[in-house]
Amino acid sequence: MKTEEVANLTERHLKAGDGLISILEDIQGKHGYLPEEALREVAEQTGRSLVDIYGVATFYRAFSLTPRGRHLIAVCSGTACHVRGGPRVIKEIEQQLGISAGETTPDREFTLETVACLGACALGPVVVIDGHYLTKVETTKVKGIIEQARKGLDKVEVKGDERVFPIEVSCPRCNHSLIRSDVLLDGIPAIRVTVAFDHKHGWLSISSLYGSYTVSSKHHIPEDTIVDFFCPHCHAELLGGTMCPECGAPMVPMIVRGGGIVQICSRRGCKGHMLDISGTNL
Numbered sequence: 616m617k618t619e620e621v622a623n624l625t626e627r628h629l630k631a632g633d634g635l636i637s638i639l640e641d642i643q644g645k646h647g648y649l650p651e652e653a654l655r656e657v658a659e660q661t662g663r664s665l666v667d668i669y670g671v672a673t674f675y676r677a678f679s680l681t682p683r684g685r686h687l688i689a690v691c692s693g694t695a696c697h698v699r700g701g702p703r704v705i706k707e708i709e710q711q712l713g714i715s716a717g718e719t720t721p722d723r724e725f726t727l728e729t730v731a732c733l734g735a736c737a738l739g740p741v742v743v744i745d746g747h748y749l750t751k752v753e754t755t756k757v758k759g760i761i762e763q764a765r766k767g768l769d770k771v772e773v774k775g776d777e778r779v780f781p782i783e784v785s786c787p788r789c790n791h792s793l794i795r796s797d798v799l800l801d802g803i804p805a806i807r808v809t810v811a812f813d814h815k816h817g818w819l820s821i822s823s824l825y826g827s828y829t830v831s832s833k834h835h836i837p838e839d840t841i842v843d844f845f846c847p848h849c850h851a852e853l854l855g856g857t858m859c860p861e862c863g864a865p866m867v868p869m870i871v872r873g874g875g876i877v878q879i880c881s882r883r884g885c886k887g888h889m890l891d892i893s894g895t896n897l
């Protein structure tokens with residue numbers, strides 16, 4: 616990426632009133648990582664110190680300072696996943712790809728990383744490939760998963776895909792169900808909330824299938840917009856204080872019936888989400 620290109624891109628974001636994260640996301644998206652010379656140029660253009668820029672670039676898992684592969688495989692190394700066989704899964708992936716955790720395959724197809732607890736402990740070992748959560752992963756499935764990733768995991772099959780399962784959620788404040796039986800998405804009753812962004816206010820329906828990203832809304836929500844979510848019953852804002860591990864936007868918490876919390880990223884287009892069905896401690 617040329618210095619001039621970074622300068623133009625930064626200027627465009629600054630004019631639009633975007634923050635540093637949007638600038639870094641753009642560079643990461645175009646280049647696959649954040650080259651040092653690009654970060655220097657961003658520091659120059661924004662008037663922020665290089666230390667500051669590096670601080671943000673290294674804080675969020677979505678950013679990388681070294682080239683990553685086309686597919687990112689992240690295996691949870693948290694305690695629950697560890698005792699459920701996480702290390703065996705990591706070893707199998709390492710063998711299949713011929714690399715160690717933290718490395719990228721020579722053909723730049725795959726990068727393997729280990730990450731801290733992803734908040735889905737009861738479903739461990741958890742592996743995230745290109746933003747898709749795979750739960751209870753067994754070593755015998757690793758080969759198939761890698762092949763599937765090569766073909767593109769973005770093609771989630773809503774029917775019969777084991778990464779997709781229905782959840783019933785309620786408001787963390789009033790506990791009223793957020794499922795609307797008369798609103799169908801992916802063929803089943805959807806989650807219905809109200810949202811506010813850019814002086815607009817209206818309904819948003821979200822598929823209640825965990826793993827599906829189908830949504831529909833009253834107003835078109837532009838990509839990258841951070842949206843405020845509200846309960847349509849008690850009108851409380853759905854805020855839990857957690858930030859998205861992918862992009863840093865606030866996460867939106869909802870209670871899962873039967874115990875647990877699901878959190879989704881409030882930024883339109885970000886697939887950051889966490890599911891913890893081991894407890895209800897908001």
Ligand code: FES
Nearest residue numbers: 691693696733735
């Ligand atoms: S320890 Fe792996 S998801 Fe929590």
